[in-house]
Amino acid sequence: MADDAQVLPRHARRARRLGGVAIQIGLVVLVIGLAFGAALNAAQNLARANIASGFGFWNNTAGFDISQTLIGYSASTSTFGRAFWVGLLNTLFVAAIGIVLATVLGFVIGIARLSRNWLIARLTGGYVELIRNVPLLLQLLFWYNAVLQSLPQLRDSVPLPGGGILNNRGLFLPRPEFAPAFGAVLVALVVGVVAAFILRLWARRRRRMGGQVRVLWPAFAFLCGLPLLVFALAGFPLAFSFPEIGRFNVQGGVEILPELAALVLALTVYTAAFIAEVVRAGVLAVPSGQTEAAQALGLGTGATLRLVVVPQAMRVIVPPLTSQYLNLIKNSSLAVAIGYPDLVQVFAGSVLNITGQAVEVIAITMAVYLAISLFMSLLMNLYARATAIAER
Amino acid sequence: MKRLATAIAFAAVVAFATQAASAQTLNAVKNRGELVCGANGTLAGFGMPDPQGKWTGFDVDFCRAIAAAIFNDPTKVKFVPLTAKDRFTALQSGEIDVLSRNTTWTLSRDAALGLDFPAVTYYDGQGFMVHKSLKVSSALELNGAAVCVQQGTTTELNLADYFRTHHMDLKTVTFASADEALKAYETGRCDSYTTDSSGLYGERLQLAEPSEHIVLPEIISKEPLSPVVRQGDNQWTDIVRWTHFAMIDAEELGVNQTNVDEKLKSDDPETRRMLGVEGQYGEALGLTNDWVYRIIKRVGNYGEVFERNIGQGSPLKIARGLNALWTKGGLQYGPPFR
Numbered sequence: 027m028a029d030d031a032q033v034l035p036r037h038a039r040r041a042r043r044l045g046g047v048a049i050q051i052g053l054v055v056l057v058i059g060l061a062f063g064a065a066l067n068a069a070q071n072l073a074r075a076n077i078a079s080g081f082g083f084w085n086n087t088a089g090f091d092i093s094q095t096l097i098g099y100s101a102s103t104s105t106f107g108r109a110f111w112v113g114l115l116n117t118l119f120v121a122a123i124g125i126v127l128a129t130v131l132g133f134v135i136g137i138a139r140l141s142r143n144w145l146i147a148r149l150t151g152g153y154v155e156l157i158r159n160v161p162l163l164l165q166l167l168f169w170y171n172a173v174l175q176s177l178p179q180l181r182d183s184v185p186l187p188g189g190g191i192l193n194n195r196g197l198f199l200p201r202p203e204f205a206p207a208f209g210a211v212l213v214a215l216v217v218g219v220v221a222a223f224i225l226r227l228w229a230r231r232r233r234r235m236g237g238q239v240r241v242l243w244p245a246f247a248f249l250c251g252l253p254l255l256v257f258a259l260a261g262f263p264l265a266f267s268f269p270e271i272g273r274f275n276v277q278g279g280v281e282i283l284p285e286l287a288a289l290v291l292a293l294t295v296y297t298a299a300f301i302a303e304v305v306r307a308g309v310l311a312v313p314s315g316q317t318e319a320a321q322a323l324g325l326g327t328g329a330t331l332r333l334v335v336v337p338q339a340m341r342v343i344v345p346p347l348t349s350q351y352l353n354l355i356k357n358s359s360l361a362v363a364i365g366y367p368d369l370v371q372v373f374a375g376s377v378l379n380i381t382g383q384a385v386e387v388i389a390i391t392m393a394v395y396l397a398i399s400l401f402m403s404l405l406m407n408l409y410a411r412a413t414a415i416a417e418r
Numbered sequence: 419m420k421r422l423a424t425a426i427a428f429a430a431v432v433a434f435a436t437q438a439a440s441a442q443t444l445n446a447v448k449n450r451g452e453l454v455c456g457a458n459g460t461l462a463g464f465g466m467p468d469p470q471g472k473w474t475g476f477d478v479d480f481c482r483a484i485a486a487a488i489f490n491d492p493t494k495v496k497f498v499p500l501t502a503k504d505r506f507t508a509l510q511s512g513e514i515d516v517l518s519r520n521t522t523w524t525l526s527r528d529a530a531l532g533l534d535f536p537a538v539t540y541y542d543g544q545g546f547m548v549h550k551s552l553k554v555s556s557a558l559e560l561n562g563a564a565v566c567v568q569q570g571t572t573t574e575l576n577l578a579d580y581f582r583t584h585h586m587d588l589k590t591v592t593f594a595s596a597d598e599a600l601k602a603y604e605t606g607r608c609d610s611y612t613t614d615s616s617g618l619y620g621e622r623l624q625l626a627e628p629s630e631h632i633v634l635p636e637i638i639s640k641e642p643l644s645p646v647v648r649q650g651d652n653q654w655t656d657i658v659r660w661t662h663f664a665m666i667d668a669e670e671l672g673v674n675q676t677n678v679d680e681k682l683k684s685d686d687p688e689t690r691r692m693l694g695v696e697g698q699y700g701e702a703l704g705l706t707n708d709w710v711y712r713i714i715k716r717v718g719n720y721g722e723v724f725e726r727n728i729g730q731g732s733p734l735k736i737a738r739g740l741n742a743l744w745t746k747g748g749l750q751y752g753p754p755f756r
């Protein structure tokens with residue numbers, strides 16, 4: 027290609043480029059046309075079978091309850107559309123927690139598997155083999171039952187220090203309740219952060235000019251002291267509502283459902299095994315000469331890892347790591363099995379069934395997973411580009 | 419997961435199919451040589467395969483009756499186990515010919531799903547089961563309770579309505595299958611489990627200690643359970659509807675599995691018309707004139723099917739109640755054979 031480009035005259039190069047663009051435009055038009063045709067055809071088929079179609083259901087009252095709602099929701103007044111957002115947020119919530127935890131656990135295990143300590147290497151190797159080879163659904167049911175069975179019944183609830191309660195209905199923590207004056211504390215916090223930052227810049231400049239400055243204490247005063255002072259002056263505008271054991275259930279407080287705990291546990295443990303392999307492969311891909319060279323230059327083990335091995339390993343790790351994140355997001359839809367109200371269970375489950383509009387609901391659900399996946403890939407690509415090592 | 423696959427397949431079919439589904443269900447069934455019947459796979463007394471893989475139950479026998487009417491052979495049925503979530507898409511997509519699976523007839527299902535509900539085979543209502551140790555004696559005491567429920571059911575909606583109208587707090591935990599909901603209830607995740615009271619009878623027996631659980635007296639909804647067919651094939655709808663009426667009328671006329679051969683010689687004009695001794699009533703439906711004889715001979719009348727599967731002859735011991743014949747104070751009433 028590059029060679030052609032040099033030998034071909036300019037107008038021929040332009041013609042070729044235009045031809046390429048035309049083909050691409052043609053393809054896009056074709057795909058859009060196909061999608062449109064399918065939608066039209068679907069609408070006709072549904073009408074012929076007397077099945078309701080369209081998106082009018084979106085604003086109808088949902089009428090069913092959801093056990094975990096990160097935004098306000100009530101069965102009697104909220105719409106199917108609202109239920110969609112509740113489900114989507116629950117999916118994103120469990121995926122975000124799962125990705126963070128699985129990454130941490132995966133990196134630790136991946137590195138540990140390369141350890142020179144025989145026991146550690148074997149144990150982590152066994153973990154990876156065991157977890158990778160048992161279907162996730164079984165693991166999920168295992169964790170759910172393990173969580174439910176090992177937690178005490180309501181009557182034998184375990185009180186936690188600080189006013190929390192633990193039983194098989196969930197983990198209940200005190201809920202902070204902010205008075206309006208709490209806003210002032212937030213402002214003070216922002217001011218403190220900015221001030222500490224400016225202080226740091228100033229200190230660095232002074233140091234570069236050879237000065238000796240200690241900014242630890244002033245910075246601390248800005249960061250913590252200022253907000254605390256405002257907090258006290260505003261008359262402590264923060265209270266806690268403590269969970270209490272009622273006749274049937276725990277009332278009040280922040281609730282962490284056992285379904286959420288089991289799902290996070292299962293997704294983390296499972297995905298971490300794959301991430302561990304990705305990490306191991308990434309580290310092994312860095313030639314040992316690099317480590318030896320770094321050590322010959324006098325870098326310690328930590329510095330060698332941080333400055334030489336990890337940056338090069340990351341180039342190998344990021345693309346497969348992205349697929350693992352995507353897998354985790356998609357796997358979170360196994361939530362239906364244990365009653366965690368994710369997007370699939372709420373929207374492609376209850377909403378689909380109550381409205382009966384399978385085509386619309388499934389189309390929306392697939393589009394959402396596609397969008398989440400594309401967005402995730404984009405983020406990871408940006409990260410990969412930002413951390414790429416410039417080739418010379 | 420299975421349901422999702424069904425729904426996705428259905429979406430794909432609807433988007434890309436270029437021909438309307440055939441309206442000729444009866445012909446399709448005859449050509450295939452068997453009826454494909456959507457049933458409940460896990461509900462004792464209503465629809466469940468036994469360890470040998472033989473399907474039994476009240477809803478199962480209804481499909482056997484249709485098969486008997488068409489083929490004179492109640493075994494020519496293929497049963498497809500469906501969860502509450504799967505069932506309608508399975509029917510809409512043509513995977514099954516008829517759905518016979520404790521399904522409530524509601525306006526929205528009738529009007530918006532492209533389906534028809536030919537006849538109420540079982541009048542039911544929703545109830546609650548609770549752990550005996552909670553010492554609850556009425557559903558109105560359940561304020562603040564956690565309730566396990568199955569998704570895709572009328573149950574899910576009635577539950578929210580009931581707690582709302584009685585100004586009670588509710589914590590619902592929703593599961594995709596009844597088994598999972600029941601297991602979670604059993605481990606104590608929920609204070610109560612709710613579904614159609616017919617279902618409660620069957621599911622209580624599946625618990626490790628049935629006597630540790632009680633069913634509360636309140637019935638909070640109307641659940642007329644009906645078989646379901648696709649809209650637009652009136653002949654097929656009529657066959658399904660009149661299969662039920664035939665079984666009720668047979669019971670009313672005193673025709674049962676043991677005496678049906680004798681009854682062929684009966685003088686009673688309605689009995690003679692029903693059993694096909696007189697008239698062309700079966701042919702009008704696209705069947706043979708002895709179609710009711712076949713049903714009664716091979717499967718039995720409504721009362722027999724009821725007692726055998728869910729009544730006194732079964733572990734469930736459900737009383738006829740609303741499902742007694744209209745002549746005995748119940749709601750089961752078959753239009754005349756004429």
Ligand SMILES: N[C@@H](CCC(=O)N[C@@H](CS)C(=O)NCC(=O)O)C(=O)O
Nearest residue numbers: 460501502521522571572596613617
């Ligand atoms: N009649 C109600 C509920 C029917 C229903 O699905 N009931 C549950 C509980 S008894 C069931 O049969 N579950 C068995 C299963 O899905 O495997 C409806 O039509 O929505």
